[in-house]
Amino acid sequence: MTGKHRHIAIPSKTKTVPFSGCVSPDRCVPGSHDNVTVHEYCSCGAVRKTNVNGSFREHGEWKKNG
Numbered sequence: 001m002t003g004k005h006r007h008i009a010i011p012s013k014t015k016t017v018p019f020s021g022c023v024s025p026d027r028c029v030p031g032s033h034d035n036v037t038v039h040e041y042c043s044c045g046a047v048r049k050t051n052v053n054g055s056f057r058e059h060g061e062w063k064k065n066g
């Protein structure tokens with residue numbers, strides 16, 4: 001079962017933490033840095049990090065730990 005699952009963020013699990021680094025070096029949005037990073041969690045355990053600063057957003061990829 002690979003390739004079919006679409007990651008969906010669970011709203012109640014989303015948390016916002018202080019900015020700690022670029023989440024998408026390949027498609028960096030410098031204006032999104034230095035504020036906060038939103039962590040979203042899928043039911044499968046994958047995590048997506050998004051840097052948010054005002055109207056700037058930098059989306060990372062969904063990643064599974066381990």
Ligand SMILES: [Zn+2]
Nearest residue numbers: 007042044046
């Ligand atoms: Zn998922």
Ligand SMILES: [Zn+2]
Nearest residue numbers: 022023028029
């Ligand atoms: Zn960046």
